[in-house]
Amino acid sequence: MFSCCHFIKGANRSLLLDTQRDSYYLVPNSMPDFISSVSNLDLDHTLSEYDQGDYEIALQYVEFLIKNDLAFFCDSAEEAAAFLPISMAWQYPSEVTNAVIEVDNLVFIPAITHCIGTFFIPTLHVIFLCPVVNIDHLWNLIKPFNGLSNKSIQISFENKDQITVEHLTDFCYHHPKIELIIAFNSQIETSAKMFGCSLVFTKQKDFSKAACGSIQQEYFNTGLRHFTESIQHNTCLNRKISIDSEGNIKNCPSMVESYGKIWDTTILQAIEKPGFKNMWNISKDEIMVCKDCEFRHICTDCRAYLETPENPHSKPLKCGYNPYNNTWTDWSINPLKQQPIIYYGLNEL
Amino acid sequence: MILILSDCTDVSTDYAIEWFRYCRLPFIRLNDIDLINTVVSVEFKEGKQNIIFNLKEQIVSLDEITAVWFRRGILGFQSNFKNMSAHSQELTDQVVELINLENKTLTDFVIAKLAQKQVLNNQNSYNINKLQTLAFAQELGINIPVTAIETNRKAVDAALKRPGEQIITKPIQDIFWLNYNGRTEAQYTARLSDYEDRPENFYYSLFQECIDKKYELRIFFINNDFYCAAIFSESTDGRHDSFKEKLPRIIPYQISDKLKTQLAGLAKRCEINCGSIDMIIDKSGKHYFLEINPVGQYGMLSKHCNYNLHEKIAHYFTHEKEII
Numbered sequence: 057m058f059s060c061c062h063f064i065k066g067a068n069r070s071l072l073l074d075t076q077r078d079s080y081y082l083v084p085n086s087m088p089d090f091i092s093s094v095s096n097l098d099l100d101h102t103l104s105e106y107d108q109g110d111y112e113i114a115l116q117y118v119e120f121l122i123k124n125d126l127a128f129f130c131d132s133a134e135e136a137a138a139f140l141p142i143s144m145a146w147q148y149p150s151e152v153t154n155a156v157i158e159v160d161n162l163v164f165i166p167a168i169t170h171c172i173g174t175f176f177i178p179t180l181h182v183i184f185l186c187p188v189v190n191i192d193h194l195w196n197l198i199k200p201f202n203g204l205s206n207k208s209i210q211i212s213f214e215n216k217d218q219i220t221v222e223h224l225t226d227f228c229y230h231h232p233k234i235e236l237i238i239a240f241n242s243q244i245e246t247s248a249k250m251f252g253c254s255l256v257f258t259k260q261k262d263f264s265k266a267a268c269g270s271i272q273q274e275y276f277n278t279g280l281r282h283f284t285e286s287i288q289h290n291t292c293l294n295r296k297i298s299i300d301s302e303g304n305i306k307n308c309p310s311m312v313e314s315y316g317k318i319w320d321t322t323i324l325q326a327i328e329k330p331g332f333k334n335m336w337n338i339s340k341d342e343i344m345v346c347k348d349c350e351f352r353h354i355c356t357d358c359r360a361y362l363e364t365p366e367n368p369h370s371k372p373l374k375c376g377y378n379p380y381n382n383t384w385t386d387w388s389i390n391p392l393k394q395q396p397i398i399y400y401g402l403n404e405l
Numbered sequence: 406m407i408l409i410l411s412d413c414t415d416v417s418t419d420y421a422i423e424w425f426r427y428c429r430l431p432f433i434r435l436n437d438i439d440l441i442n443t444v445v446s447v448e449f450k451e452g453k454q455n456i457i458f459n460l461k462e463q464i465v466s467l468d469e470i471t472a473v474w475f476r477r478g479i480l481g482f483q484s485n486f487k488n489m490s491a492h493s494q495e496l497t498d499q500v501v502e503l504i505n506l507e508n509k510t511l512t513d514f515v516i517a518k519l520a521q522k523q524v525l526n527n528q529n530s531y532n533i534n535k536l537q538t539l540a541f542a543q544e545l546g547i548n549i550p551v552t553a554i555e556t557n558r559k560a561v562d563a564a565l566k567r568p569g570e571q572i573i574t575k576p577i578q579d580i581f582w583l584n585y586n587g588r589t590e591a592q593y594t595a596r597l598s599d600y601e602d603r604p605e606n607f608y609y610s611l612f613q614e615c616i617d618k619k620y621e622l623r624i625f626f627i628n629n630d631f632y633c634a635a636i637f638s639e640s641t642d643g644r645h646d647s648f649k650e651k652l653p654r655i656i657p658y659q660i661s662d663k664l665k666t667q668l669a670g671l672a673k674r675c676e677i678n679c680g681s682i683d684m685i686i687d688k689s690g691k692h693y694f695l696e697i698n699p700v701g702q703y704g705m706l707s708k709h710c711n712y713n714l715h716e717k718i719a720h721y722f723t724h725e726k727e728i729i
């Protein structure tokens with residue numbers, strides 16, 4: 057098999073992930089077993105030892121892999137030995153890869169920028185909870201964040217005054233680092249691309265904490281970087297830092313635990329506090345239910361809303377998938393989830 | 406201080422720089438125009454030579470530069486002398502030629518001094534002679550496709566024609582781009598059979614036997630460490646077309662120790678210590694060397710094989726920092 061293709065075994069079936077072509081196949085669990093037993097061996101010889109039924113199935117598997125360009129034949133064992141597995145290492149040249157910053161009270165902004173200082177954060181996501189009156193206002197609001205050391209910025213704001221795509225044209229042109237703008241509570245649903253920036257206008261009213269964390273197939277990520285990160289780390293919280301609207305430095309705005317306030321703690325100090333990085337390393341293989349799910353390494357995660365709130369290794373609350381019977385249902389009406397839903401106050405939305 | 410000679414469009418430099426920053430390596434990146442007339446003065450006194458640079462408004466002396474990464478930028482000199490309208494064209498031409506000679510001497514000296522630092526490559530080997538590299542490979546016992554430069558059909562057939570086999574032709578040095586009638590066309594590898602009428606006689610052109618490819622190898626090397634990928638592409642049409650078609654498979658591959666030693670020898674003779682090598686493996690498993698390139702892109706290789714080559718580049722410089 058091409059080493060860019062990987063099996064993820066679930067309770068009932070497996071997912072065959074093709075990280076290079078960004079696609080996946082759902083296959084029986086016997087396929088990965090079969091592949092590992094014949095990989096790099098003389099196929100004809102191995103198959104000749106199978107009984108009739110297994111032989112037919114094995115042949116079907118081989119055909120499937122070849123047809124979908126997932127495997128290839130080598131002429132000799134030496135040739136096969138030259139094909140090495142892909143390293144599963146995940147590295148990134150920065151202590152933190154992304155930050156989520158909630159801005160409600162504008163008075164906090166100097167303290168926010170001060171606590172970040174010169175610390176390099178590749179992707180900065182700024183969520184304006186305060187009303188954005190018009191486009192000039194947005195220009196002013198984003199100013200202090202432009203100066204921070206980063207590669208790209210994403211912004212979300214409540215579209216009170218019906219800012220339009222046209223309004224944002226000039227804005228995008230002058231802010232090349234901004235790669236995503238989400239205008240929530242808009243009157244229209246639309247998206248556009250402007251000077252390399254994606255614009256999303258959504259009618260979704262609430263962009264606060266409680267709206268985050270939903271697990272959907274649309275969010276699945278089939279890339280190699282996501283896959284390798286998922287093997288060892290938490291795919292939502294790894295190297296993430298956030299500042300909530302009250303100035304708390306946290307793993308994410310929805311978390312309860314605060315690792316200091318922006319007035320007395322720098323970002324660097326916060327992440328070095330005991331416990332902060334614990335969340336970074338909770339991988340899907342350690343999470344209940346997810347560890348039996350075939351989607352686990354292309355899936356996103358959420359540690360803020362859990363099925364069993366007191367267990368940090370519990371399954372994300374907002375996932376409607378059951379890997380034991382392979383069905384998706386609406387999580388919010390699942391009778392078993394009503395208790396945690398009330399616990400997190402999600403029923404009030 | 407590490408000097409990075411690059412150009413502003415090179416993303417490989419961008420990625421490597423993230424690692425430089427992470428490893429706390431002091432560096433200064435110079436792109437295109439930042440590389441012209443960077444020298445403030447060259448002085449020979451008190452028994453030693455010193456060069457003072459002005460690098461993006463920062464005054465740096467030769468001693469402060471510990472290492473240089475010749476990625477693709479070219480350090481050089483340019484006089485703003487245009488023409489002397491009062492004088493004849495003849496005189497102008499002579500002055501231009503004189504200045505060019507002066508510039509060359511100055512550039513060569515500055516580069517030679519920089520080359521004494523910890524360096525990745527050298528700008529003098531960016532455009533390494535392709536025929537020379539084939540010759541080096543052959544001398545080191547690395548298999549290469551049968552290659553001939555000829556001026557007429559008969560000679561090509563005599564040198565290369567085998568029953569049932571194809572012959573390809575490509576530029577002797579690099580792929581080049583022709584602009585005409587507002588269109589841009591690339592001159593790259595093509596099969597001879599693609600040309601309907603072939604003249605009997607022609608200007609010097611390069612021909613090669615067409616290898617019945619099983620897969621290609623792209624080998625990145627830095628300081629005798631090799632990172633290799635096998636590339637499976639469905640291309641049937643010449644070699645350089647492969648990437649246009651369905652996404653090729655690019656997966657890790659290990660070359661033999663014998664080949665590693667040979668390629669290390671080749672890199673040494675080409676005077677480059679970092680770059681990419683292209684090879685082909687034919688249906689019978691035989692290797693053929695195609696080319697070696699110090700300035701090529703290795704991002705694809707790094708990404709698909711998870712080799713983290715950007716970090717390897719930064720690491721090369723951290724390593725040396727400890728020694729100094």
Ligand code: SF4
Pocket residue numbers: 265268269270292293308309310311357358359360361
């Ligand atoms: S942990 Fe959950 S709530 Fe927090 S950012 Fe991740 S998905 Fe959103």
Ligand code: SF4
Pocket residue numbers: 271340345346347349350351352353355356371372375376377378379
């Ligand atoms: S159970 Fe749900 S959250 Fe867990 S890995 Fe599967 S799809 Fe993702």
